[in-house]
Amino acid sequence: MARRPLPRVLTDRVPLARVAQSVSLLRGRDVARSAADGASDVFHPLITIGRGLRRLAVAGRGRWAETPKEQRGPALFFIGACVLIVALVPYGPLLALIATMIAGAWAGRERVPVETGPSEAETERLRALYEALVPYLAVEGDPSPLYAPGGDWTAVFPEYAFDDGRLARLRLKYPPYFTDGEDQSRVRIEQVLYAKAGRGREYHFAWDELTNQLTVTALAALPTDIAAQRFVTSPGETVLGFTDADAVRRTLPVDGDAGTRDAPPVVWRTGQRSTEPHLLAMGPPGAGSTTLLRSIALQALQHGELLVVDGGGAGEFGCLAGRRGVLGVESGLAGALTALEWAAQETERRLVTANRARQAGRPVPEDVRRPLWILVDRPSALTHLASTEGRDDPQRWLQVPLRHGRAAQVTVVVAEQFENAELLGEAVRAHTKARVVLGSATAEEVRAVLGAPPHTTPTASVPPGRGYVRLGTAEVLRLQVPATPDPLDEATGEAHRQAVLALLPERAAPAGEEPPGDASAAAAEPVGPAPGVSIVKGGESRAARGGPVEALHAEG
Numbered sequence: 001m002a003r004r005p006l007p008r009v010l011t012d013r014v015p016l017a018r019v020a021q022s023v024s025l026l027r028g029r030d031v032a033r034s035a036a037d038g039a040s041d042v043f044h045p046l047i048t049i050g051r052g053l054r055r056l057a058v059a060g061r062g063r064w065a066e067t068p069k070e071q072r073g074p075a076l077f078f079i080g081a082c083v084l085i086v087a088l089v090p091y092g093p094l095l096a097l098i099a100t101m102i103a104g105a106w107a108g109r110e111r112v113p114v115e116t117g118p119s120e121a122e123t124e125r126l127r128a129l130y131e132a133l134v135p136y137l138a139v140e141g142d143p144s145p146l147y148a149p150g151g152d153w154t155a156v157f158p159e160y161a162f163d164d165g166r167l168a169r170l171r172l173k174y175p176p177y178f179t180d181g182e183d184q185s186r187v188r189i190e191q192v193l194y195a196k197a198g199r200g201r202e203y204h205f206a207w208d209e210l211t212n213q214l215t216v217t218a219l220a221a222l223p224t225d226i227a228a229q230r231f232v233t234s235p236g237e238t239v240l241g242f243t244d245a246d247a248v249r250r251t252l253p254v255d256g257d258a259g260t261r262d263a264p265p266v267v268w269r270t271g272q273r274s275t276e277p278h279l280l281a282m283g284p285p286g287a288g289s290t291t292l293l294r295s296i297a298l299q300a301l302q303h304g305e306l307l308v309v310d311g312g313g314a315g316e317f318g319c320l321a322g323r324r325g326v327l328g329v330e331s332g333l334a335g336a337l338t339a340l341e342w343a344a345q346e347t348e349r350r351l352v353t354a355n356r357a358r359q360a361g362r363p364v365p366e367d368v369r370r371p372l373w374i375l376v377d378r379p380s381a382l383t384h385l386a387s388t389e390g391r392d393d394p395q396r397w398l399q400v401p402l403r404h405g406r407a408a409q410v411t412v413v414v415a416e417q418f419e420n421a422e423l424l425g426e427a428v429r430a431h432t433k434a435r436v437v438l439g440s441a442t443a444e445e446v447r448a449v450l451g452a453p454p455h456t457t458p459t460a461s462v463p464p465g466r467g468y469v470r471l472g473t474a475e476v477l478r479l480q481v482p483a484t485p486d487p488l489d490e491a492t493g494e495a496h497r498q499a500v501l502a503l504l505p506e507r508a509a510p511a512g513e514e515p516p517g518d519a520s521a522a523a524a525e526p527v528g529p530a531p532g533v534s535i536v537k538g539g540e541s542r543a544a545r546g547g548p549v550e551a552l553h554a555e556g
């Protein structure tokens, strides 16, 4: 069999020798490099100390040159005295040597240069921001304008911070003639800053009219891990949700994904001393207003009684039906009308009873002091139904609880969708001073509901239950409602289901019996008579119990 020739590279002697030569050359270089590395490791402390001593010597020479001639004599004398002392003290020279080495090592350490000032990209960003503000903050004829095309941005941005190249904080000065008291002027500036600072983040705008400065701060998203639980509050306090730590002065211990922590709550106070005794929540469909009502209901049942009118009619309050303290859960028009009519009369009865007790010098009876909550979800659906059937608008019966509920410990909470806002009754609009907007909403929508625009820009993604709240004339706050899903909904996770079930009061009716006012019952069923409460018709009750006019005069 013929042998195959070896490859040329293996037979050719000259290239082989060259390969061997280059291999030994490479190995030699490696050895030299590792020896140099080893030497530099060994001598590194000495090099550092040497560098330090040199720096100290240079610094000493500089100080000596700066010392005035007449002070050099005393300085020399002082140094000489020190040297003498060191020489006379036991181990003095040795200690002095060690101290010198330490000082040399400290002075000779490698210092990482600290980067100061913004990077090139950040400078460009700040300059672009400045130029974008010029048309809004420059006025012709200003002798020393803060803002001018091509002007000095460093003079108007005294403080700024970036994280990952994105603006995290900016303080800017604006001219005194800028109309910072007008919402429209502010909104224009906020929109420019939001567009230029980088969309996709929430920014908070703090206007300081006294010093003509605006501080823009990027906000972290509100945590969404707080679910329904027993909050540590006093009677008359309801946690609507949680907000920014610097927006409220209080914190509550809450259980979240990472264990127990303190979170800043938005606490709504109801009852006789409340300045905003009723609440209206609005938002687009699916924003979480039913969940807010459910969360309020679970807290209200701790100290009071509850009547629920579910205009949506999807049975989302079914878990409350038949529970102790729940007077009824109505979703049909007939049932809602009966229940709300009863609520109006109950408000009147409470006013009369409380008034009589006060006039007689007796304490107000317990059944009048016990808070009564009327939760109405999507009343517009029932209003619409009533108008097509030619019946009474159920919202009509909300007037008395809304007008006089505060004195009678009656609180009304209404949730409605934006698109049906015009179907809300006048009394609901006028008497609900605590306001919540949930879901994605424009600044105009937020302003229309809360009476003031939010001080933050819209979020890129709005989780359910996220929105804004305003209690009376207070500041608009960001809000995240605790997750309180319907435990009867199959889509609800087990942990949340258990959390809600644990907060429900025990059933009022014996097991197996259909509880009164069950949402799953026929729509036209009237509200079930609650323990100790009977539903009476308007005329009779007024005649029998003193009448609303007398009661209102007495209260007023």
Ligand SMILES: Nc1ncnc2c1ncn2[C@@H]1O[C@H](COP(=O)(O)OP(=O)(O)OP(=O)(O)O)[C@@H](O)[C@H]1O
Residues within 6 Å of the ligand: 283, 284, 285, 286, 287, 288, 289, 290, 291, 292, 312, 464, 465, 466, 480, 481, 482, 483, 484, 485, 486
């Ligand atoms: N605060 C929240 N945390 C977590 N999930 C929430 C929260 N609020 C609402 N959700 C979820 O969002 C969905 C819609 O909520 P919900 O039914 O309360 O909204 P809605 O505004 O009442 O809508 P609709 O009017 O269509 O019923 C539900 O799946 C609910 O579990």
